[in-house]
Amino acid sequence: MKQRRTKRRVLLWTMLLAVSMLASACGGGSGGNSATGSNGENGGNNKAQEEQSTGGNTAAGEKVKVEFWAQKFEDSTDAWFKKWTDEFNKTHDDIEVKLTIVPGDAWAQKLKAAQAAGKAPDVLTMNYSNLAPSAKQGQILALNEYMDQSLFDDLYDNVKGFVTVEGKYYAYPKLVEPSTVLYYRKDLFEAAGLDPNKPPVTWAEMIEYGKKLTKNGIYGVSTAQTAGDLGWSSWGLQFNSAGHLPITNDWSKADVVNDGYKELLNFYKTLYQEGIMPKQQLAAYADATPFGQGKTAMQVSGSWSIGLFRNDYKDMLDKIGVAPMPSIDGDQTKTTATLGGWTLVVDGKSKHPKEAAEYIGWLLGGDPNIMIEFFKTSQFSKFSPRKSVDEAMNQDPDAKNDEWRKLISEKIIPYSEAEPVYPWDISMFFATAIEKAMKGEGVDKALTAAEKEINNFIEKQQLAGTNPK
Structure with a gap:
């Protein structure tokens, strides 16, 4: 009996050792790679390091999920947001933006509920007059450390002040509208x-x-x-x-x-x-x-x-x-006139501020043609806060020959104040x-x-x- 018990123990320990070696081979990486390769190996098992690089809720190798809530505007504006958000997702391997259009009458209640539950979107639309109070209350983040200064240098001087609070930029403007x-x-x-x-x-x-x-x-x-x-x-x-x-x-x-x-x-x-x-x-x-x-x-x-x-x-x-x-x-x-208008901001508690700011910079501060398309869909009833966009529009036949756009751009906007x-x-x-x-x-x-x-x-x-x- 004793001999049979000994053999069983040896067999059990042998099986446990084999399982342990198999687990080590599957889970322990070599070569220091942090991304999951085609052979299924994951080179990093340091959970704290992974959470730091992904915001704590994204597995290594997955796209960072950025939530964007936009207030509902004209159908053409909603379609523009959707088109270019889809384009961003196609051209960025590491970030995925989920766009949600929220009706204006439901906006305040929906946003307040999301903030209370700790589920506010990373990116949201905000008008100029709400920026300073929101910044002072810590509801939105300063963007200086997440966006290149050249993007802000592209803004007209009087518009820079609209998005600045105590020397820091808290939003990137999409448009201005003379009142x-x-x-x-x-x-x-x-x-x-x-x-x-x-x-x-x-x-x-x-x-x-x-x-x-x-x-x-x-x-x-x-x-x-x-x-x-x-x-x-x-x-x-x-x-x-x-x-x-x-x-x-x-x-x-x-x-x-x-x-x-x-x-x-x-x-x-x-x-x-x-x-x-x-x-x-x-x-x-x-x-x-x-x-x-x-x-x-x-x-x-x-x-x-x-x-x-x-x-x-x-x-x-x-x-x-x-x-x-x-x-x-x-x-x-x-x-x-005062200049009203809309901006994009990053929520003060966003887990992905870098990625959120990257999306904002790409959409509103990047290729001028993205914004030119928006201004065309608005029938040139809205105006650009960016110098480079106006320069590009002056080469666009439709925009260049629009006398109403030219008059408002040259004779009203430069002399307008913030709300x-x-x-x-x-x-x-x-x-x-x-x-x-x-x-x-x-x-x-x-x-x-x-x-x-x-x-x-x-x-x-x-x-x-x-x-x-």
């Missing part, structure tokens, strides 16, 4: 005895032209009339009239009771009280459909309206003139003052009320000294 452009009907100008090649350049001229054009059921001017629309559409004119916005740079107090703002409120008041604009706003400021329908002779709207005209009102394009918004004194090098980053409440307090004045309240009274409301808000929210820019 304020003047569209006018050349044929109606001629019928009213006005030169169709000389649109108004001062507020006084705009009022004068508006009176002459208001007839036969057509209003001379259409622009924002309610506080909600005036809150953002008048930012450029606030800069134009006073040289600043209605709050001091350190956010310590209101700065609204001045001659410039009095003229601004009187400008809107005159347009409204003298019937140059309708008593009820015909459509939201962002929607220039009434102008396309022939209900107004001059339309103040953003550059995006070009897309509407070229898609829906092709038969009247030769009758439409485009010009900078008139300024308080006729100086068209003074700001009359403010202070809380929206500030804009609404001032916009309410404009609306009150339009409806008949005294200008001084309306501005004094706005000053009080802004100062109270600053105190309650402890805004003094918190400007992140």
Whole structure:
């Protein structure tokens, strides 16, 4: 019995030794390779080293998975994102970007839930006004260490400041859209005895032209009339009239009771009280459909309206003139518009910031032809923040011969300011003052009320000294 037990032990130890040797041959690499080769060998078994190189959730040899959430825009924009994301994935062996288009009405809730669960996307779309607050709260990453400086050197000087917080770049811009452009009907100008090649350049001229054009059921001017629309559409004119916005740079107090703002409120008041604009706003400021329908002779709207005209009102394009918004004194090098627009950012807790930034740089900062295709699909209603893209577009027949694009690029964008980053409440307090004045309240009274409301808000929210820019 003892001999049989001994033989069994020897046999058992022999089998265990064989299994151990087999496991060692399969799992232990030689030659120091970290990638899995065609023979199935994996040269690295240091788990900590593998996690450091792959972000902790990607096996060696696999593509790094980058999640990208884009807010839904026009169908053409969604298709552009998809086309070029697919192209990126085809041309990059080590990174795979998964694109998710999120409807605008679901965006905030979906993103908040993902952040709470620790599942926020690596890359996401963000507008300019949200960049500084998001950077200060650590919600997005600075891109300086992940993207080459030459990409940022390619940006126009006034746009660089839009994506900079305390000396660091926190986003890469996709486009800019001037908030304020003047569209006018050349044929109606001629019928009213006005030169169709000389649109108004001062507020006084705009009022004068508006009176002459208001007839036969057509209003001379259409622009924002309610506080909600005036809150953002008048930012450029606030800069134009006073040289600043209605709050001091350190956010310590209101700065609204001045001659410039009095003229601004009187400008809107005159347009409204003298019937140059309708008593009820015909459509939201962002929607220039009434102008396309022939209900107004001059339309103040953003550059995006070009897309509407070229898609829906092709038969009247030769009758439409485009010009900078008139300024308080006729100086068209003074700001009359702010530049809104969209960027791509890297989430503050992304596990793959390097790969996420590589995708952003490739898509928005790489081959100019990628962006030229985007601007063509937008009917040149949006504009490039990059010098190299504009240089390339100037060689493109479609872009080079587009007079509207040329005018806005040369005469509006260079003089435009960034959208403010202070809380929206500030804009609404001032916009309410404009609306009150339009409806008949005294200008001084309306501005004094706005000053009080802004100062109270600053105190309650402890805004003094918190400007992140």
